[in-house]
Amino acid sequence: MEEATCERIIKSVDTIIRKDSALNEFGIIQSASEVNKSPVIHIDHKLGLESWCVKYVYKYAYTVVMRYSSIGGYNYSESVIRGTQFCLLLKPEVTTFWNIRKKIILKGLLNADVDLLLSRLVLTLKPKCIEAFQHRRWLYSAVLSDQNSGSARNNVILNNNIGVPGTLKDFLWAELDLCTWTASKKPNNYHSWNHRLWVVKKLSSSVEDTEISELLKVEYNSSKTWISYHVSEHSGMHYRFKILDEICCAFEKGRLNLVYIDSNLNTVKEIYLKDLKLSEDWLQSYPDHEALFYYRRNILAKLQYLFSNNGQKASPPPPAYKRSCIETIDSEWNAVIQRELKLFEEIKGHSDHYTQLCRQHLNWINNNISY
Amino acid sequence: MGSHPKDVEITDAHPKTLLNQKHAEYIINYSKKKDDYEYTMTEHFRMSGIYWGLTALDLLGQLEKLNKDEVIDFVKQCQSSNGGFSPSIGHDPHLLYTLSSIQVLVLLKAIDKVDTEKTVEYISKLQNEDGSFSGDEWGEVDSRFSFCAVASLTLLNRLDTIDVEKAVQFVLQCQNVDGGFGTRPGSESHSGQIYCCLGLLSITKQLHRINSDLLGWWLCERQLPSGGLNGRPEKLPDVCYSWWVLSSLTMLGRLHWINREKMVKFILATQDPESGGFTDRPGDMVDLYHTLFGLAGLSLLGEKSLKKINPVFCMPQYVLDQIGVNVQILSI
Ligand SMILES: [Zn+2]
Numbered sequence: 001m002e003e004a005t006c007e008r009i010i011k012s013v014d015t016i017i018r019k020d021s022a023l024n025e026f027g028i029i030q031s032a033s034e035v036n037k038s039p040v041i042h043i044d045h046k047l048g049l050e051s052w053c054v055k056y057v058y059k060y061a062y063t064v065v066m067r068y069s070s071i072g073g074y075n076y077s078e079s080v081i082r083g084t085q086f087c088l089l090l091k092p093e094v095t096t097f098w099n100i101r102k103k104i105i106l107k108g109l110l111n112a113d114v115d116l117l118l119s120r121l122v123l124t125l126k127p128k129c130i131e132a133f134q135h136r137r138w139l140y141s142a143v144l145s146d147q148n149s150g151s152a153r154n155n156v157i158l159n160n161n162i163g164v165p166g167t168l169k170d171f172l173w174a175e176l177d178l179c180t181w182t183a184s185k186k187p188n189n190y191h192s193w194n195h196r197l198w199v200v201k202k203l204s205s206s207v208e209d210t211e212i213s214e215l216l217k218v219e220y221n222s223s224k225t226w227i228s229y230h231v232s233e234h235s236g237m238h239y240r241f242k243i244l245d246e247i248c249c250a251f252e253k254g255r256l257n258l259v260y261i262d263s264n265l266n267t268v269k270e271i272y273l274k275d276l277k278l279s280e281d282w283l284q285s286y287p288d289h290e291a292l293f294y295y296r297r298n299i300l301a302k303l304q305y306l307f308s309n310n311g312q313k314a315s316p317p318p319p320a321y322k323r324s325c326i327e328t329i330d331s332e333w334n335a336v337i338q339r340e341l342k343l344f345e346e347i348k349g350h351s352d353h354y355t356q357l358c359r360q361h362l363n364w365i366n367n368n369i370s371y
Numbered sequence: 372m373g374s375h376p377k378d379v380e381i382t383d384a385h386p387k388t389l390l391n392q393k394h395a396e397y398i399i400n401y402s403k404k405k406d407d408y409e410y411t412m413t414e415h416f417r418m419s420g421i422y423w424g425l426t427a428l429d430l431l432g433q434l435e436k437l438n439k440d441e442v443i444d445f446v447k448q449c450q451s452s453n454g455g456f457s458p459s460i461g462h463d464p465h466l467l468y469t470l471s472s473i474q475v476l477v478l479l480k481a482i483d484k485v486d487t488e489k490t491v492e493y494i495s496k497l498q499n500e501d502g503s504f505s506g507d508e509w510g511e512v513d514s515r516f517s518f519c520a521v522a523s524l525t526l527l528n529r530l531d532t533i534d535v536e537k538a539v540q541f542v543l544q545c546q547n548v549d550g551g552f553g554t555r556p557g558s559e560s561h562s563g564q565i566y567c568c569l570g571l572l573s574i575t576k577q578l579h580r581i582n583s584d585l586l587g588w589w590l591c592e593r594q595l596p597s598g599g600l601n602g603r604p605e606k607l608p609d610v611c612y613s614w615w616v617l618s619s620l621t622m623l624g625r626l627h628w629i630n631r632e633k634m635v636k637f638i639l640a641t642q643d644p645e646s647g648g649f650t651d652r653p654g655d656m657v658d659l660y661h662t663l664f665g666l667a668g669l670s671l672l673g674e675k676s677l678k679k680i681n682p683v684f685c686m687p688q689y690v691l692d693q694i695g696v697n698v699q700i701l702s703i
Contacts, residue, residue, distance in 0.1 A: 094415040096462040238559040
């Protein structure tokens with residue numbers, strides 16, 4: 001394929017990304033062979049590239065970028081911006097190319113908005129791409145929220161979602177939606193849930209108390225709904241467990257009222273007791289799911305810690321609980337454990353797999369829980 | 372154990388013996404293959420690829436089949452002016468590839484061919500206030516990078532250049548109530564991260580600071596009826612995760628908690644008898660990465676035709692003996 005053709009395709013992709021800030025999907029369209037028309041498709045805010053051209057154009061763009069990179073002149077070159085963009089759409093694992101763009105952004109020669117869009121497009125094709133999430137965290141920390149980043153920051157209009165300008169807070173809220181989307185596209189999407197935890201941390205440290213209550217309430221409810229539809233995904237359950245921790249922290253700091261989260265909640269223990277019941281309901285409906293057992297273990301471990309601590313501070317939680325945690329046996333705790341032992345007698349025996357999971361659970365209780 | 376919803380089936384059609392020669396050929400041919408496009412597409416992790424290939428060949432006792440000078444020359448060209456190493460020429464340095472480079476050079480007894488003083492400086496500067504490590508100048512923090520830093524400095528015998536206690540404390544903060552470790556404090560437990568965190572604690576002789584029974588159980592529950600191990604609950608078994616879990620259990624002195632025979636059977640079934648090499652699961656495509664971890668796993672499980680592997684550095688044990696590096700292994 002001729003260089004001029006490659007150049008034309010790269011430019012055509014660039015023009016679309018620059019013009020349509022509401023682009024919401026990138027994909028490769030399988031096509032058998034070269035046809036006499038442009039392989040770049042742009043329909044209904046979706047960007048597609050026909051597969052026949054990928055190999056040639058990628059190789060060409062890669063070579064252009066590496067050539068500039070070797071002479072150190074990439075800071076000022078439009079072709080490096082376009083080249084890295086094209087390559088990253090297809091191969092976002094190339095960290096060096098994200099780095100080149102970071103340097104250009106810091107020089108004020110590339111708008112951070114472009115990279116919010118680019119990394120978003122990458123995630124529509126590869127929803128668990130760690131490099132894309134990393135780049136977004138960097139954009140937030142080094143450009144969007146950094147008062148010193150000067151010209152790089154001034155140009156940003158934060159049209160991160162659908163082309164509507166907003167504030168930093170709006171950006172973080174929209175980031176939660178992006179995480180929901182990536183999590184729904186790839187089961188047990190570790191990097192997506194990790195990114196979501198990062199967003200929650202950033203939001204809770206940058207907003208007023210009323211907004212943190214709102215944030216944690218939304219996450220408390222949405223994570224519950226998420227789990228009920230994704231009972232085999234431990235990642236979502238781990239996230240909920242961390243949200244419960246965040247609620248405790250905010251409550252202990254006097255930043256939120258538990259009744260705002262749920263009208264039946266008055267104490268930290270009740271948060272976890274309620275999820276213990278919730279986990280029981282989930283297990284009754286979906287007994288074959290190991291992830292649900294692990295969630296239950298986490299809740300039990302946390303409760304044991306809380307009971308052994310006589311309702312003292314729930315945070316920070318110790319890393320791994322040892323049996324010696326409990327010194328005095330609390331009658332309420334005793335009731336929890338008695339129920340626990342009975343529960344698995346009740347629902348034992350639906351399948352061999354379930355029997356195995358129960359055996360493991362009881363083993364875990366024997367090793368880690370005092371009663 | 373009964374049927375399992377998220378497992379694979381191993382049949383009589385899968386290999387049952389170790390095809391040593393096939394694997395050596397696969398690795399040697401891979402290193403000769405210079406398909407333009409594939410070369411471009413894998414350049415961003417080339418240095419790790421070299422480490423996987425060389426280590427696997429050494430385990431097979433065939434290290435001399437590769438051109439060492441060519442490799443050393445390449446590694447030298449990947450050293451950046453700041454002392455760090457990049458995955459390939461023209462790419463940016465990162466702790467991940469700095470460790471791979473040092474492992475390759477130590478394996479080839481060529482560490483004196485590069486400016487290690489600069490490398491030590493590069494690594495120690497990446498330690499943050501809280502003891503964690505950034506992977507490079509752009510600041511991303513991950514417990515994997517802590518491992519890379521500590522392992523690299525240990526191979527260079529310069530662990531004294533960082534705040535080891537703070538590095539240990541950061542890693543301990545990455546531990547969850549289930550006993551496992553994640554990428555950062557609060558992140559979900561993940562076998563790959565567990566290996567890195569335990570590796571750091573083993574090198575710094577701090578393994579006694581964690582609840583080994585709790586973590587040991589979590590790890591051995593990763594074994595599925597097929598014998599394969601997964602990396603997280605309800606995920607499919609995978610040869611590379613088998614390695615992370617096996618090496619972690621070894622550090623904890625609890626390797627005997629899993630069914631060895633079944634594990635061996637699973638790893639052997641992931642060999643491709645035609646092309647050589649290992650895959651993630653029986654029947655998939657082979658690659659260098661799974662080839663190293665398949666062989667390393669078998670070595671850890673006592674396969675006699677392979678050289679002994681070190682569970683922490685994932686390098687042949689004799690290499691570490693030669694440079695006097697030892698690690699902590701718990702016993703129960
Ligand atoms: Zn794998």
